[in-house]
Amino acid sequence: MIITGRIMPPALAALQEQCEVQQWNQAVAPQVSQLAEWLKDAEGLFVSTNIAVNEELLAAAPKLRVIAQSAVGYDNIDIQACTNRKIPFGNTPGVLVETTADLAFGLLLTAARRIHEGWDWVRAGKWQPGFQLPLGVDLFGKTLGVVGMGAIGAAVARRAQASGMKVIYNNRRPRPDQAALNAEYCSFENLLTESDFIVVLTPLTPESRGMFGAKEFARMKTTAYFINAARGAVVDTQALYTALIEGQIAYAALDVTDPEPLPADHPLIKLPNILIAPHIGSATTETRNRMALLAAENLLLGLAGKPLITCVNPEVNYR
Numbered sequence: 465m466i467i468t469g470r471i472m473p474p475a476l477a478a479l480q481e482q483c484e485v486q487q488w489n490q491a492v493a494p495q496v497s498q499l500a501e502w503l504k505d506a507e508g509l510f511v512s513t514n515i516a517v518n519e520e521l522l523a524a525a526p527k528l529r530v531i532a533q534s535a536v537g538y539d540n541i542d543i544q545a546c547t548n549r550k551i552p553f554g555n556t557p558g559v560l561v562e563t564t565a566d567l568a569f570g571l572l573l574t575a576a577r578r579i580h581e582g583w584d585w586v587r588a589g590k591w592q593p594g595f596q597l598p599l600g601v602d603l604f605g606k607t608l609g610v611v612g613m614g615a616i617g618a619a620v621a622r623r624a625q626a627s628g629m630k631v632i633y634n635n636r637r638p639r640p641d642q643a644a645l646n647a648e649y650c651s652f653e654n655l656l657t658e659s660d661f662i663v664v665l666t667p668l669t670p671e672s673r674g675m676f677g678a679k680e681f682a683r684m685k686t687t688a689y690f691i692n693a694a695r696g697a698v699v700d701t702q703a704l705y706t707a708l709i710e711g712q713i714a715y716a717a718l719d720v721t722d723p724e725p726l727p728a729d730h731p732l733i734k735l736p737n738i739l740i741a742p743h744i745g746s747a748t749t750e751t752r753n754r755m756a757l758l759a760a761e762n763l764l765l766g767l768a769g770k771p772l773i774t775c776v777n778p779e780v781n782y783r
């Protein structure tokens with residue numbers, strides 16, 4: 465089997481105990497051509513989100529019987545192409561929910577209270593008597609709009625409610641547990657106009673790609689804070705840049721960008737009203753171990769011809 469990047473040691477050990485493992489050990493993800501020799505004979509593939517599993521890769525790996533990814537989002541995977549070849553694909557839902565919600569809500573709180581700007585001032589020796597930093601904004605009493613009220617969205621909603629915020633949300637459909645969530649379903653258009661803070665947690669799909677563009681930013685409050693912890697391409701980056709420089713919205717906080725990594729000279733980085741984290745939503749030791757172990761378990765099950773625990777294309781999962 466092949467591992468296309470570095471993975472957490474316990475998961476690596478579990479895989480090495482049971483299979484012959486070929487691992488790509490460089491920081492930059494491999495091209496299909498660089499894996500060609502390994503792919504010819506590989507029966508299992510352990511990937512991460514920085515590699516595309518597409519027709520080209522699958523055609524180079526005729527013996528593949530299972531693919532596992534240590535991430536919940538799978539916009540980098542051509543699921544139909546896997547299904548056509550009867551290859552089950554497993555992701556890692558659930559195990560990263562609270563950790564990613566902490567980061568998304570942490571971005572919201574940090575941006576609202578300008579914690580990162582304050583620290584920059586202190587570190588630069590600018591802390592003088594009197595207060596010269598721009599003031600932050602309160603969370604309590606404000607409205608949070610969650611776009612994509614799935615597992616992580618709901619965990620963010622709970623954090624916001626504990627901070628005294630009202631929560632509204634937009635989803636593909638209203639949630640059956642809406643009363644327990646204590647959050648009101650509303651149209652995408654109304655969410656844009658009513659929210660003081662917007663947190664995006666949808667998967668990246670053909671429908672959600674570019675769903676935040678010039679028209680959507682123009683509808684938001686000029687005081688709105690926009691937080692994206694989903695995937696960079698859900699947002700039109702140029703439109704976000706324009707909205708921030710023209711004051712159509714107040715602030716953005718991003719854990720994901722388009723492109724990724726964001727080049728060091730990218731115009732977004734120079735803006736005063738933005739906070740960007742390098743895609744660290746699930747990046748704690750505990751959660752990265754849980755994710756890698758679940759992916760390793762999926763992979764070993766698939767190789768044994770048994771059902772994967774979390775399979776995105778159940779019609780070809782083993783039975």
Ligand SMILES: NC(=O)C1=CN([C@@H]2O[C@H](COP(=O)(O)OP(=O)(O)OC[C@H]3O[C@@H](n4cnc5c(N)ncnc54)[C@H](O)[C@@H]3O)[C@@H](O)[C@H]2O)C=CC1
Nearest residue numbers: 537564612613614615616635636666667672693694745746
């Ligand atoms: N920043 C990071 O490190 C991480 C990012 N993610 C991203 O967050 C996404 C969500 O993860 P989960 O909450 O576990 O998934 P989930 O499947 O539980 O929730 C996704 C929700 O989005 C809704 N949705 C789908 N398309 C939509 C659309 N066009 N408009 C409105 N709502 C839509 C679905 O109905 C569902 O309720 C992942 O797909 C991934 O891309 C996930 C983990 C870590």
Ligand SMILES: O=C(O)C(=O)CO
Nearest residue numbers: 534535536537745746
């Ligand atoms: O799980 C995911 O989808 C991620 O983005 C990485 O944690």
